[in-house]
Amino acid sequence: MADSPDAPFIAANQAQWDERAALHLESTFYDVDGWLRNERGPKSWEVQALGDVTGLRLLHLQCHFGLDTLAWARAGATVTGLDFSPVAIAAAADIAERAGLSGRASFVCAGIDEAIAALNGARFHVTCTTIGSLCWLPSIERWAEVVAATLVSGGRLYLHDVHPVAWSMAEEDFRLTETYFEEAEPWVDDSPGTYTDANRPRQVQRSYEWNHSLGEIITALIRHGLRITALTEHDWTLWSRWPWLIPGAEGKWSVPTDMPRVPLSFTLLAERT
Numbered sequence: 203m204a205d206s207p208d209a210p211f212i213a214a215n216q217a218q219w220d221e222r223a224a225l226h227l228e229s230t231f232y233d234v235d236g237w238l239r240n241e242r243g244p245k246s247w248e249v250q251a252l253g254d255v256t257g258l259r260l261l262h263l264q265c266h267f268g269l270d271t272l273a274w275a276r277a278g279a280t281v282t283g284l285d286f287s288p289v290a291i292a293a294a295a296d297i298a299e300r301a302g303l304s305g306r307a308s309f310v311c312a313g314i315d316e317a318i319a320a321l322n323g324a325r326f327h328v329t330c331t332t333i334g335s336l337c338w339l340p341s342i343e344r345w346a347e348v349v350a351a352t353l354v355s356g357g358r359l360y361l362h363d364v365h366p367v368a369w370s371m372a373e374e375d376f377r378l379t380e381t382y383f384e385e386a387e388p389w390v391d392d393s394p395g396t397y398t399d400a401n402r403p404r405q406v407q408r409s410y411e412w413n414h415s416l417g418e419i420i421t422a423l424i425r426h427g428l429r430i431t432a433l434t435e436h437d438w439t440l441w442s443r444w445p446w447l448i449p450g451a452e453g454k455w456s457v458p459t460d461m462p463r464v465p466l467s468f469t470l471l472a473e474r475t
């Protein structure tokens with residue numbers, strides 16, 4: 203990775219994510235104390251997608267500080283979370299301890315490019331990537347390679363992320379202003395705040411992101427030996443990306459009924475052949 207032309211972008215993103223992880227830990231959006239108190243497990247659509255995970259080994263790529271990862275441990279899986287932010291990974295291990303889940307949870311600090319080596323070739327029954335993740339990766343091909351290399355034969359991928367059409371839309375409205383496809387050049391994002399606290403200023407302002415079209419994601423997975431079993435596009439997402447989105451149950455934000463229904467997130471399930 204050090205020799206890659208993307209290395210400076212990834213290093214800048216990591217610095218930003220270290221700062222954001224610290225801010226997010228204090229946020230009402232993640233509400234870590236509430237999560238610990240309420241013993242929240244996986245969300246209803248996650249349970250619907252993966253069913254009973256008791257006894258399964260589950261890997262969560264780009265796990266942030268592990269709330270979604272640990273929710274699966276609460277549901278009976280043995281979980282591993284991986285993220286490149288040491289701040290996020292240290293917090294995840296601490297939360298696991300406080301939740302009494304550390305016997306069934308481990309966390310690895312590594313970038314996606316280093317994931318296969320960092321996991322020592324370990325294989326899992328389920329590999330997950332959840333919302334807000336793929337846009338930080340320059341190459342969807344590389345991510346698909348990691349997914350394939352971390353699954354046992356017959357193992358499943360659960361991907362829920364922002365729809366690439368939604369990433370193409372302007373910050374202010376539904377106009378398409380950004381590329382829909384993966385490009386070598388990243389988007390440069392200088393927007394202040396973060397999705398948990400729009401008004402909280404950050405020291406590390408600039409980040410670099412990449413879009414990946416649905417076709418690119420699916421083709422990369424097929425090329426790496428995965429069989430797509432479901433693809434669902436949703437008119438909801440998990441944060442108030444635009445001020446007119448309507449909040450609903452379990453953190454969903456949907457398009458109001460008097461506006462065109464556009465895809466805001468998607469879920470993809472696949473099986474390693």
Ligand SMILES: C[S@@+](CC[C@H](N)C(=O)[O-])C[C@H]1O[C@@H](n2cnc3c(N)ncnc32)[C@H](O)[C@@H]1O
Nearest residue numbers: 219264266270285286287313314332333334338
């Ligand atoms: C929006 S957060 C994901 C939130 C997640 N859905 C959750 O469970 O809360 C994106 C995460 O990706 C991580 N990340 C970004 N680029 C990465 C990379 N190249 N390798 C590994 N982790 C990365 C960040 O540190 C951050 O924790």
